[in-house]
Amino acid sequence: MDIYHIYCDLKPGVSDLAFVDRLHAYFGHLRGNGLIEAARVTRAKLGFGLKGMGDWHIMLEVKNLAQLEAAFQQVASRRDPVEGLHFDVNSLVANPTFALTRDFPDPVRHRGDEKF
Numbered sequence: 701m702d703i704y705h706i707y708c709d710l711k712p713g714v715s716d717l718a719f720v721d722r723l724h725a726y727f728g729h730l731r732g733n734g735l736i737e738a739a740r741v742t743r744a745k746l747g748f749g750l751k752g753m754g755d756w757h758i759m760l761e762v763k764n765l766a767q768l769e770a771a772f773q774q775v776a777s778r779r780d781p782v783e784g785l786h787f788d789v790n791s792l793v794a795n796p797t798f799a800l801t802r803d804f805p806d807p808v809r810h811r812g813d814e815k816f
Contacts, residue, residue, distance in 0.1 A: 701737065704760040704768060705799040707753040714792045716743070722792065723758065726785040730760075735771035737761045754795050768800075 710719055720741060727739035738761040749755055762768045775786050805811070 701761045701763065701803050702765060702768060703801045703803075704762065705801065706756075706758040706760075706796060707750070707799075708756050708758070708793040708796040709754040710756070710792055711794045719756075719789070719792050722785075722788045726782075726789050727760070729782060729785050730771055730774075733774070735762075735767065735774055737763060737767075753797055756793075 710716065723739075723741055727736065730736045731739065740759045740761075742757045742759075744750075744755045744757075749757075760768075760771075762771065774782055777783075
């Protein structure tokens with residue numbers, strides 16, 4: 701799996717529960733259309749977040765970069781319903797930071813005769 705990470709804060713005055721409800725609607729649409737495999741939303745607890753990364757951590761799991769690109773293409777089309785769902789989430793966040801990671805070792809990693 702490849703994991704697309706989004707770290708962010710909420711804009712002042714935004715309800716945390718409203719934000720999560722909108723995230724679930726957006727990600728439910730993406731998942732229902734086969735554009736992501738899973739999504740997870742976490743929030744820093746007791747202020748123990750990563751410094752400078754925001755209180756919120758959102759993870760989107762995709763099978764591969766082709767699936768992630770298909771998701772990006774769908775969102776970039778700016779067609780409803782995905783445009784409205786994306787806007788409903790994006791309009792609430794501040795300071796977004798993005799990362800892409802993968803399970804390791806993944807199926808393409810050759811182990812060979814590696815020595816320490």
